Amino acid sequence: MYRISDQQIDYILSDIGARGVEMESLQQNLLDHVCCIIENNLEENGDFESFYKKTIQTFYKDELWEIEEETLLLLTYKNYYTMKKIMINSGIAAATFFIIGSFFKFMHWPGASILIMLGMIIGTLIFLPLIFLTKKSETAESRGKLVLGIGVINGILFCAYSLFKVMHWPYASNLWFITLGLFSFVFIPLYFFNGIKNPDNKINTITTTIILIMLAGVFFLQTSLKSSTQLHIAKTNNYLQDEALIKKSKSIKNDTTQKNIELDNISKDIEGTCIKIKEMIIFDELGQKSIPEDFEKNNMWIEESGLKDEFKDGREGEQMLIKLNDLVNKYNSMHDEKRKIPNTIEKILNGKIMQQSNYNMLSCLSQIELYVIVNDKL
Numbered sequence: 179m180y181r182i183s184d185q186q187i188d189y190i191l192s193d194i195g196a197r198g199v200e201m202e203s204l205q206q207n208l209l210d211h212v213c214c215i216i217e218n219n220l221e222e223n224g225d226f227e228s229f230y231k232k233t234i235q236t237f238y239k240d241e242l243w244e245i246e247e248e249t250l251l252l253l254t255y256k257n258y259y260t261m262k263k264i265m266i267n268s269g270i271a272a273a274t275f276f277i278i279g280s281f282f283k284f285m286h287w288p289g290a291s292i293l294i295m296l297g298m299i300i301g302t303l304i305f306l307p308l309i310f311l312t313k314k315s316e317t318a319e320s321r322g323k324l325v326l327g328i329g330v331i332n333g334i335l336f337c338a339y340s341l342f343k344v345m346h347w348p349y350a351s352n353l354w355f356i357t358l359g360l361f362s363f364v365f366i367p368l369y370f371f372n373g374i375k376n377p378d379n380k381i382n383t384i385t386t387t388i389i390l391i392m393l394a395g396v397f398f399l400q401t402s403l404k405s406s407t408q409l410h411i412a413k414t415n416n417y418l419q420d421e422a423l424i425k426k427s428k429s430i431k432n433d434t435t436q437k438n439i440e441l442d443n444i445s446k447d448i449e450g451t452c453i454k455i456k457e458m459i460i461f462d463e464l465g466q467k468s469i470p471e472d473f474e475k476n477n478m479w480i481e482e483s484g485l486k487d488e489f490k491d492g493r494e495g496e497q498m499l500i501k502l503n504d505l506v507n508k509y510n511s512m513h514d515e516k517r518k519i520p521n522t523i524e525k526i527l528n529g530k531i532m533q534q535s536n537y538n539m540l541s542c543l544s545q546i547e548l549y550v551i552v553n554d555k556l
């Protein structure tokens with residue numbers, strides 16, 4: 179059995195590199211194979227160089243570097259099919275989560291927001307980027323790749339906007355205007371001028387462009403041209419008007435001769451709890467517990483968003499809502515049907531706290547407070 183020396187190993191490795199094989203892992207694999215063949219087939223005192231040259235020629239047809247090209251091609255196709263498989267599975271998962279989440283939201287079942295968020299995140303961060311990566315390799319022209327890239331970015335922005343809108347996060351309107359502008363004034367023109375140059379796709383490009391323009395028109399029709407800032411100012415002003423009505427109602431004197439002390443204490447607890455929860459919501463937005471009357475001048479309006487972490491499971495905000503729910507139920511048990519107040523908190527506590535916007539919660543609390551005050555004045 180022939181034993182290869184270190185110098186011969188270096189010679190083989192150098193020759194493999196000189197023949198155009200640059201991948202280190204492939205060089206090592208070829209070196210192992212060649213060494214095994216030589217050691218097993220060359221006689222102990224045989225001619226190493228001539229036997230090596232005959233051996234290395236069995237690994238290629240024309241040149242050795244061809245084997246590296248074939249290896250890279252196989253690796254590329256392997257990655258391509260893996261990405262395509264992940265793309266399909268992630269798309270199915272995103273659609274499934276989104277559809278089930280939407281159904282849960284329609285039925286007001288718990289877990290809807292989590293399912294919708296999962297669907298949007300998978301679609302935005304996995305499915306759409308993989309569409310670009312897989313389709314890019316199938317598109318030869320750089321302009322076609324640009325159209326594909328902008329289309330994917332448009333899809334990601336639309337998913338992000340939908341998520342922000344459903345979760346009542348700020349800047350949803352800004353995302354929508356960016357998405358709509360990119361779709362209408364960048365993607366559609368690029369798609370049209372790129373496709374119209376190909377005679378085979380001319381008719382398809384024109385009809386598809388018409389459909390896209392109609393879709394953009396529908397989006398514009400459903401878009402409020404009133405700025406989000408104006409809407410926030412209007413809603414903040416409505417909340418201050420409710421607070422002014424509560425304050426005015428409290429100033430009305432009532433008959434205290436037949437006052438029920440226990441009921442009066444419950445009423446005060448309800449009012450106090452409503453005030454504390456409202457202060458918590460406002461503090462999260464403005465850094466102070468109340469909204470000044472000149473809020474517009476000081477740019478201190480509330481931007482519509484979801485409730486903050488204080489209202490998550492077991493935290494102070496949720497505990498205060500549970501307390502308020504118990505107080506309202508106790509309050510209603512001491513009144514006849516005509517004077518009972520609607521307990522909207524009970525519905526919110528049924529797994530829907532984090533689905534509420536700050537405006538909705540403030541309005542709900544003000545209504546409860548106002549109901550109690552008006553009842554006490556009757």
